[in-house]
Amino acid sequence: MVSKLSDVAELAGVSVTTVSRVINSYGSLSQKTIDKVHAAMRELHYQPNAMARSLQGKSSQFIGLIFPDIQNPFFTSLANEIEQILFDKGYKSIIATSANNVEKEKQYLEMLAANQVEGIITSSHNLDIDAYSNTYLPIVSYDRFISDTVPIVREDNYRGGQLIGEYLLKNGAKNILMLSGDSSSQSPTTKRYEGFTAALGDKVSLSIQEFNSNSWPTTSEIDVIVNDVIQQNIDGIYAYNDIMAIQLQNALRKAGKRIPEDIRIVGYDGSPIVQLLHPDLPTVVQPIRQAAQRLIDVLFAEINNQDPVVNDVLPITFYNPK
Amino acid sequence: MVSKLSDVAELAGVSVTTVSRVINSYGSLSQKTIDKVHAAMRELHYQPNAMARSLQGKSSQFIGLIFPDIQNPFFTSLANEIEQILFDKGYKSIIATSANNVEKEKQYLEMLAANQVEGIITSSHNLDIDAYSNTYLPIVSYDRFISDTVPIVREDNYRGGQLIGEYLLKNGAKNILMLSGDSSSQSPTTKRYEGFTAALGDKVSLSIQEFNSNSWPTTSEIDVIVNDVIQQNIDGIYAYNDIMAIQLQNALRKAGKRIPEDIRIVGYDGSPIVQLLHPDLPTVVQPIRQAAQRLIDVLFAEINNQDPVVNDVLPITFYNPK
Incomplete structure (x- = not known):
């Protein structure tokens, strides 16, 4: 049975208007009231969006996409696939x-709360936004931990890291540098590190450098890496x-340097x-079309109050240029 | 003085409701009625969108972007710049x-007519859409002829073609291939051809091949070109x-082949x-940030019933790798 707004109000011991205000973050409310309403919503598995839409009489047919940078070809391609699948659904x-x-990300979340969009697909790196954990709205994330309430569609990050490790070993690399773009311990992408180090074992030397993957490396950052690589006789790089x-x-x-003869460099995406x-670039190929479809399936399951299924991982492949 | 809906109705000899239906393509109307209303709108320079927005009480704050393919890095970058400037304006x-x-393009035009978006920025290649010439809505195009009623923000295509010609001549090319992506005689991009041939004069041999720039060339199309280039001893290519x-x-x-020693290849964008x-790629660099800003300025001039200024061309630069 689907819970109603009045069920939440009754359980929380507040008025229906108050519940609506909590859902839409509208008006001044005490933290105690907010907590009571959230507790009741959790207990009843209450999904506010369906109510809001049915009150409104029709859906907006808009979906928000929040990506760190659409100039990164991976996100361009993911956005492109999502746009096409959504269009065929009338969205x-x-x-x-x-x-x-x-701030921008918060504004898009507010659009969702205000029913200007029906759902959000995100792969944002701004992981510290409290707003997400207070929301029960249809949101799905690609490969990033956002909050306990946001389902994640993930690719097989562990296998991706493992295949890179196996490739570097098979091609004789002994002194390896890993350039890591994500230090968050909760995001699925950290599995790449686990798979990579498991594949390498203790057969080789491994050093790791971390980068902010929100922006492209500057020329001087690249120069510093190149210098390190040459100084330390690095012969394998996981970028x-x-x-x-x-x-x-x-x-x-x-x-x-001759690439790949002197140094093997592997990408990701x-x-x-x-x-x-x-x-000529060896890389892990993410299943972009499949990821787009799954993100949309999970999002629409949330919109329609069904259980989103996100237990599996999407398979990746390794591209080895001949 | 700004014309009102009732002025159009009076001049066309129809009711206000009929004018509104013509504007929104709603209900069954005879072609004769449609033509009469359009003639009256033209005569009065009537701008329906401002009216519709004022009736609605508030604007949608949405702008539609129609690009042939956002996976083309030029359009990715243009969309990215536009998105950021619009966001700062609250759009x-x-x-x-x-x-x-x-069909898709038509649907987005309908969103505009229905006031779901306030304006459209396009660089579509689907030039044969009648819908554009029947519309008086805020639309602006980048470097494409869409219809007589849609203003075009253009870059200096003539100068772009000319600089490529000068570069190839200066580097000793004598047997040149131009790969052309646009055969429409009305779009500003055809000026590239004019500037290019003017720079070359009759000093060299020039052959031209045309491509559908809506899709990326296939491997076999590339193979055919490579074969031609080798057979015909081409030493300069304008891609x-x-x-x-x-x-x-x-x-x-x-x-x-050694590039650039044996064959000079120049790109565009x-x-x-x-x-x-x-x-390492010589290319004509389009002023993407400036183009985004100008497109938005022109579009908002249209939205606010001001005269959009589009007489000049945006300057390009030639990138010559050292």
Whole structure:
């Protein structure tokens, strides 16, 4: 049985108007009231959005996409696939780039609360937004931990890391550098590190550097890495995405290194445009079309008050140029 | 003086409701009625959108972006810039990829007529849509002729073509291939051809091939070009965009040609990501940030019933790798 607004109000011991205000973050409310209403909503598995839509009489047919940077070809491609699948369902896509812009991301969440969009698909890196944990609205995340209440569609990050490790070992790398783009211990992407180190075992030397994957590395950051790579005789690099891998490939060739003969560099993502323009780059290919479809399936399950299924991981493949 | 709905109705000799139906393409109407209303709107320079918004009491704060393919880095970057400038104005961007999909484009135009979006920024290649010429709604185009009623923000296409011609001549090319992506005689991009041939004069041999720039060339299309280039001893290529240029560069290197020593290949667009990943590609750099700002200025002039200013061309630059 689907719970009603009045059930929540009764259990929380407040008026229906108060519940509505909590849901829409409207008016001044005490933290105690907010907590009581949230507790009642949790207990009753109450889904406010369906109510809001049915009150409104019709749905907005808009879905918000929040990605850190659509100029990163992986997110361009994911946004492109999502836009096309949504269009075929009669939905339009509203796009937001959120890199380092917490305020912007909050505004898009407010659109959701105000029923201007029916749901949000995100892969934001702004992980510290409290707003998410207080929301019961239809949101789905790709490969990022957002909050306990937001389901995650994930690719097989562990296997991705493992395949990179196996590739570097098989090609004789002994002195390996991992450039890591994500230090959050709760996001699925950290599994890449686990798979990678498991594959390497203690057969090789491994050093790790962390980067802010919200922005592209500057020329001087690349110069510092190139210098380190040459000084330390690095012969295998796991770059955190294809863009980073190609930048390093260019810079190391300019510094006189032969790629791949002297140094193996592996990327991550495998977007169609990078595959088209850089057929010489070994990389982990994410299942972008499949990810788009699954994100939409999970989001619409939430919108329709069904249980979203997100227990599995989407399979990745390793692209090894011949 | 700004015309009112009733002025149009009076001049056309129909009711206010009929005018409203014509504007919103709603209900069954004879072609004769439609024509009469359009004639009256033209005569009075009537702008329906402002009226519709004032009736509605508030604006939607949504702008539609219609681009052929956001996976093309030029359009990715343009969409990204537009999204950020619009966000700072309190507007959200609805994105549509329209390549070869006339139906989709029509649906987005209908959103505009129905006031779900306040304006549309387009660079669509679907030039045969009648719907545009019957509309008086706020639309602006980037570098494409859409209809007589849609203003065009354009870059200096003539100068772009000219600089490519000068570069190829200066580097000793004598047997040149131009790969052209646009055969429409009404779009500003055809000026590239004029500038290019003017720069070349009759000093060299020039052959031209046309492509559908709505989709990326297939591997077999690239193979055919590579074969022609080798058979005909081509030593200079003007590719219609950077993607095509990089694909040819890769394929010709694989076929044993030295680039740029044996064959000079020049691209067009110069998006930030291509500049980052392919610093060795000579190309015409379009002023993407400036184009985004101008498109928005022109669109908001239309929305606010001011005269949009689009007489000038935005300056391009030539990137010559050292």
